[in-house]
Amino acid sequence: MYNVSIIGASGYTGAQLVQLVQQHPALTLKGTFVSENSTDAGKPIGSLHGNLAHLSYTLTPISDSALTQMAEDMDFVLLATPHEASHDWMQTLSSKKAKVLDLSGAFRLKDTDIFAQFYGFPHTASDCLNKAVYGLAEWYSDDITSADIIAVPGCYPTASLSALKPLAQNGLLDSQVRPVINAVSGVSGAGRKANLTTSYYEVSLQAYGVLGHRHTPEIEAYLGTKVIFTPHLGNFKRGILATVTVKVTPGTTQAQLAEAFTSSYQHCPLVRLRNSFPKVDDVAHTPFVDLHFKLDEDSCYAVITAAIDNVMKGAASQAIQCVNLMTNQPIETGLVLS
Numbered sequence: 444m445y446n447v448s449i450i451g452a453s454g455y456t457g458a459q460l461v462q463l464v465q466q467h468p469a470l471t472l473k474g475t476f477v478s479e480n481s482t483d484a485g486k487p488i489g490s491l492h493g494n495l496a497h498l499s500y501t502l503t504p505i506s507d508s509a510l511t512q513m514a515e516d517m518d519f520v521l522l523a524t525p526h527e528a529s530h531d532w533m534q535t536l537s538s539k540k541a542k543v544l545d546l547s548g549a550f551r552l553k554d555t556d557i558f559a560q561f562y563g564f565p566h567t568a569s570d571c572l573n574k575a576v577y578g579l580a581e582w583y584s585d586d587i588t589s590a591d592i593i594a595v596p597g598c599y600p601t602a603s604l605s606a607l608k609p610l611a612q613n614g615l616l617d618s619q620v621r622p623v624i625n626a627v628s629g630v631s632g633a634g635r636k637a638n639l640t641t642s643y644y645e646v647s648l649q650a651y652g653v654l655g656h657r658h659t660p661e662i663e664a665y666l667g668t669k670v671i672f673t674p675h676l677g678n679f680k681r682g683i684l685a686t687v688t689v690k691v692t693p694g695t696t697q698a699q700l701a702e703a704f705t706s707s708y709q710h711c712p713l714v715r716l717r718n719s720f721p722k723v724d725d726v727a728h729t730p731f732v733d734l735h736f737k738l739d740e741d742s743c744y745a746v747i748t749a750a751i752d753n754v755m756k757g758a759a760s761q762a763i764q765c766v767n768l769m770t771n772q773p774i775e776t777g778l779v780l781s
């Protein structure tokens with residue numbers, strides 16, 4: 444069994460991790476932490492998340508000594524914390540035995556100038572950044588297997604890259620036309636802290652972060668080409684639907700497109716190639732990526748849809764996929780009932 448601690452356990456992705464670690468056959472949950480001055484310190488996790496009311500874990504305030512101890516004692520530390528906290532703690536957490544998986548954006552971008560521009564603070568943890576491996580589980584499994592630090596991808600990049608990488612990998616993208624990604628996320632994507640933008644009466648369906656969202660450089664870095672990415676906030680709780688429009692290279696056929704997807708995902712049990720365009724509800728609360736596509740061979744434009752649960756495949760279950768790779772277990776262990 445592998446010992447695991449979760450920091451940020453009271454948040455949406457942290458609580459999801461608690462559930463996934465607790466139900467995993469090879470993981471033992473040793474600690475559930477919140478920030479030093481958290482108003483939730485000392486509370487049982489079930490008092491915040493009723494679906495976990497059967498569990499007895501208490502939320503413990505983090506401290507410098509707890510971080511040091513965790514680095515020595517744990518096999519895995521899972522960070523479900525704000526970018527700044529992950530950035531500041533990574534050096535301490537990754538300096539001993541523990542392997543660290545960070546759900547924030549702090550270690551996804553290798554270019555520190557772009558990082559500072561999009562995250563609003565300078566990156567100073569260069570050693571950790573050099574070591575960090577991007578945890579898009581279906582695409583970087585070899586690197587993930589031997590990594591000490593995993594930067595778990597953002598939710599929108601997970602959906603977008605799952606849709607686009609099969610085309611990029613097979614040379615099917617027209618290099619003169621940027622892929623256009625329109626994606627809608629449920630409100631859980633914004634985290635648990637109350638704010639007006641995500642309050643029940645305010646949420647409708649609206650674009651935000653237009654031509655400037657921090658996930659644009661992340662998608663571009665791991666796709667290898669520029670994109671137009673427009674996120675939208677929708678009035679549902681869980682899930683992301685990303686609709687991606689691309690121009691393919693002249694002469695590409697629907698059969699070639701299908702072959703690109705089937706060959707890319709033939710050994711990927713958590714990617715489902717669907718026969719029709721998926722709905723958010725098909726994947727909500729699941730670890731799956733659902734994909735479907737259609738090509739107009741005359742105009743060379745294709746539309747691909749990716750559906751994921753932002754809290755699961757967009758964060759927590761993707762982290763567990765990485766842990767499975769790092770411990771040489773089947774990638775879906777603890778995530779899918781067989």
Ligand SMILES: NC(=O)C1=CN([C@@H]2O[C@H](COP(=O)(O)OP(=O)(O)OC[C@H]3O[C@@H](n4cnc5c(N)ncnc54)[C@H](OP(=O)(O)O)[C@@H]3O)[C@@H](O)[C@H]2O)C=CC1
Nearest residue numbers: 451453454455456477478481523524547632634635753758
């Ligand atoms: N929600 C989503 O769909 C996705 C989120 N992410 C990323 O995952 C991370 C967590 O997101 P999410 O679960 O939504 O966020 P939440 O706001 O729901 O939870 C954040 C958690 O971090 C704790 N926390 C806040 N500040 C600190 C601090 N300074 N030190 C330690 N703990 C702190 C909070 O508890 P308390 O304040 O009480 O200490 C809480 O447990 C973020 O980096 C987010 O960007 C990534 C992909 C998808």
Ligand SMILES: CC(=O)N[C@@H](CCC(=O)OP(=O)(O)O)C(=O)O
Nearest residue numbers: 546547548597598599628632633
């Ligand atoms: C609906 C909503 O607000 N979504 C979040 C993305 C959540 C996510 O993936 O977060 P990180 O990249 O920060 O880890 C946003 O757009 O900021």
